[in-house]
Amino acid sequence: MMPTITAFERSPDGGRGLARDTRVRWAFEEVGQPYAVRLVSFAAMKEPAHRALHPFGQIPTYEEGDLVLFESGAIVFHIAERHAGLLPDGADARARAITWMFAALSTVEPPILELVTAKISERNEAWTAQRLPLVEDRIRSRLHELAARLGKAGWLDGAFSAGDLLMVSVLLRLRRSGLLDEFPSIAAYVARGEARPAYQRAFAAQLSVAKGQPPAGR
């Protein structure tokens, strides 16, 4: 049975690919699996029918028969566990790739979410202009550490994995801030992710929604 994911009916980013359905679309494209998409309005996301799928009233969700999942990290992992292409075969390499999935979401993304919150929810607060440099410095610390580990490698640990998929997805949120440009090796790493044909297809699919075309899965 083809799984169905949910995505924003109108993505807040207008199709720049930063909504979390893009990560899941990318995973499907990497492993070559078809999927269907159901669009959800902001109002519907907060209603009981959607909250039964996603307790925090967000997208994406994943439905396949009786199974319902949420959290883009968990959905990417579910896809990666079931189809070849996103996790290495060796047990140790697989565990390290999973470590990078958690690192992307638990260590690198939180300070980036703080920046998003500062620029959106706290945009008009008196303190925001003064506070932003502190938030940005916390992100710089993480990027500095990430660059040190990445070195001259193409991906974080051997071949491209679900860890890279999530790390690139998280880092893409920084593009407009200019912070990526301060770390050329990280910017190049993100560009390598974006250049993957699977990412290109995922990006095009979410963009077609923003352009008002019918919600195509794969």
Add this chain to the structure above:
Amino acid sequence: MMPTITAFERSPDGGRGLARDTRVRWAFEEVGQPYAVRLVSFAAMKEPAHRALHPFGQIPTYEEGDLVLFESGAIVFHIAERHAGLLPDGADARARAITWMFAALSTVEPPILELVTAKISERNEAWTAQRLPLVEDRIRSRLHELAARLGKAGWLDGAFSAGDLLMVSVLLRLRRSGLLDEFPSIAAYVARGEARPAYQRAFAAQLSVAKGQPPAGR
């Protein structure tokens, strides 16, 4: 071979169990596996030898033969995959438990980390007193949604799982804020987690470090 984890030589919380080694100790205790602990000073955490294990210069790490992992979520998952007791047997129930692991770390913990940052790193900033209520309200939103999903259940999805282990661990960071007391069902859920014998043993083990006793594993 017995795995070795790292923990703070002097935990910033003085033994209240909020450092992330406690989550990993708890997982080892739930599955009844022995582990060793190596303590690391703040200075050593930032040096190349430790950064070779943990690129972000933090604890815990996990070493077992040639395998090196970091990220408490990834380590808990690694333990849960290899030993019975933290993930259900059924494929669907297992995927849902993993979803709650990611939900704890990616959806519930980030606003809690913002509060920690506001109270520690930004403690002396002019804006902090005015800003704290906004940060707390973002946490309240999550707790409200979590309470709605939990309902009258004992755990998030059937039997206790690694998802509950991480969710309780994340929520424990809120105890001193008073926010848990506003949500009695969440406070009771956290108390159920703390009452588990495995948690009690993990808590005692990390406390013994704070009290200056030798770093006992299990």
